[in-house]
Amino acid sequence: MQTLALRAGARIAVIAEEWHNAFCVVTRGRVQLELRDGEPGPVLGHDAAFWLRGTGVRALHNPYRRTARVRIITPPGSQALTE
Numbered sequence: 294m295q296t297l298a299l300r301a302g303a304r305i306a307v308i309a310e311e312w313h314n315a316f317c318v319v320t321r322g323r324v325q326l327e328l329r330d331g332e333p334g335p336v337l338g339h340d341a342a343f344w345l346r347g348t349g350v351r352a353l354h355n356p357y358r359r360t361a362r363v364r365i366i367t368p369p370g371s372q373a374l375t376e
Contacts, residue, residue: 299355322361
């Protein structure tokens with residue numbers, strides 16, 4: 294299990310192979326999904342749970358002032374995510 298901290302303005306690319314089995318929960322703040330075409334997608338708040346497999350989301354973005362945290366849960370033996 295990992296925790297991803299997204300500071301204000303931060304953007305993390307979603308690489309499908311690395312996020313394939315990841316289940317995520319927003320534990321602090323809000324995270325906006327960036328869609329395949331670069332358009333802003335839904336904003337996920339505290340306690341929102343999601344996975345990205347097959348969604349076409351290309352990035353997680355924090356356009357807000359406070360640091361957001363996302364807990365990332367992967368099955369045992371899965372490749373670790375890189376930043």
